[in-house]
Amino acid sequence: MRKLYYIPIIHSQIDMGSVGSELSKSGEIKYGKELWMNHIEEVDKSWNKIKSFINRQLKNISFDKVKIYQDGLPITGEIGIKLLRILSIKEVRIIK
DSSP: OOOOOOOOOOOOTTTTGGGHHHHHHHHHHHHOHHHHHHHHHHHHHHHHHHHHHHHHHTTTSOGGGOOOOOOOOOOOHHHHHHHHHHHHHTTOOOOO
16 A cells, blocks of 8 residues: 655755855845744754654655655745756656
8 A cells, every 4th residue: 555645844954055155144134044043943943843843744755755846946936047057957856
């Protein structure tokens, strides 16, 4: 029997590549340094929870049987356009 795990994620600054620092500056300006740093910490906590969940669910499964699909990319505004250009240069597949 197949199982589908839907895991909503939020991208970390590292995931955003070279636009991560630009995004961080924008976040600090819009929300203030303290609130933005709290956001960064919450994103890190979220990834730790995702990792724990995946490890628990897949601990007895061979990874050659696992398929991972990613859908979702922040593509609004200048940052989104810049990110898409970078990804297309690196030939990253974006599944729609």
